[in-house]
Amino acid sequence: MQDHLRRYLDGIFSPYEDLNEVKDLKEELFLDLSEKWVDLKAQGYGEAEAYRLTISSIGDVSEIIESITVKTRELQRKIGMDLSKTNLVNSDFQQVTVHDGKFNYSNLRGSDFSNADLTHSSFKCSDLRNVVFDGANLSHAKLTMADLTSASFNGCIFDQTDFSKSDLSGVSFDNQTFTGTNFNYTGLAKTSFRNAVFHNVLFKTNAKKAIFDGATMDKLTYALLKGSKADLRNVTVV
Structure with a gap:
């Protein structure tokens, strides 16, 4: 009967097994439940009835679990959480503060990081398709070797952000400002940088199919993009 109790608890706690x-x-x-079941058996109840009464005595433990998870997440947000190698599809991370967080090798497809502070956080080799980063602080964040197809970056802070070796095909960075951002070896097919501003940005990649109409950039960034075969006919060099 203890095996039945174990399986029952496994089902209840399965969503929280990593904590x-x-x-x-x-x-x-x-x-506690094993002890209660033994006591009920000693009182003369049959195995099935003792099991039923034992299970019914649990009540709703979801509130206790939620209390624990909330406290744990708050602590992790302060000291840097490690959610590497986890399945977090369509997760809600809006407005969280996660400095030095680790989301490496994770499935974050469709998740929402709107207005989050992700300074120094890492998303190495993660599935970031359709992820919303609108308004996020991505200073010193590493989104390397990641799939960022259809990700949204409206109003983000890109200070020393590292996108190297990631797929940014079709992503819009229109009207964004980049400072020391790394786009080395990224996929930039139809990636749009219309009216963007660049300061000391690295572009060691094929930028021939990227769009830079109306962009403003320093001479170093311009030289790197020119060497990467980018179409720079409608940019301003300062």
Whole structure:
């Protein structure tokens, strides 16, 4: 019967299995329930009835779990969370503050990081398709070797942001300002930088199919883009 209890708890706690605090709660609850089942058996109840009464005594543990997860997430946001190698499809990270966070090798497709502070955070080799970064602070963030197809970056801060070796095909960076941003070896097919402003930006990649109409850039960025076969007929060099 303890195997039944274990499987029952596994089902309840499965969404939170990565949190150590919840694992501790699960183990403590298992021991309490096992003891209760033994007591009910000693009172003369059959196995099936003792199991039913034991399970019904649990009540709703979701509030306890939620309390633990909220506290854990708040702590992680302050010291830097590690959510590498996790499945976080369509997750809501709006307005979070995550300095030095790690989202490496994770599936974040369709997630929302609107207005989040992701300074120094890393998204190496992650699936970032259709992710919304609108208004996010991406200073010193590393979005390297990632799939950023159809990601949205309206109103972001790009200070020393690293996009090297990522796929940015079709992404719009119109009207954005880039300072020390790294686009080396990125996929830029139909990537749009209309009216963008560039300061010391690295472009060691094929930029022939990227769009720079109306962009403003310093001479170094211009030279790098010219060497990358970019169409610079409608840009301003300052």
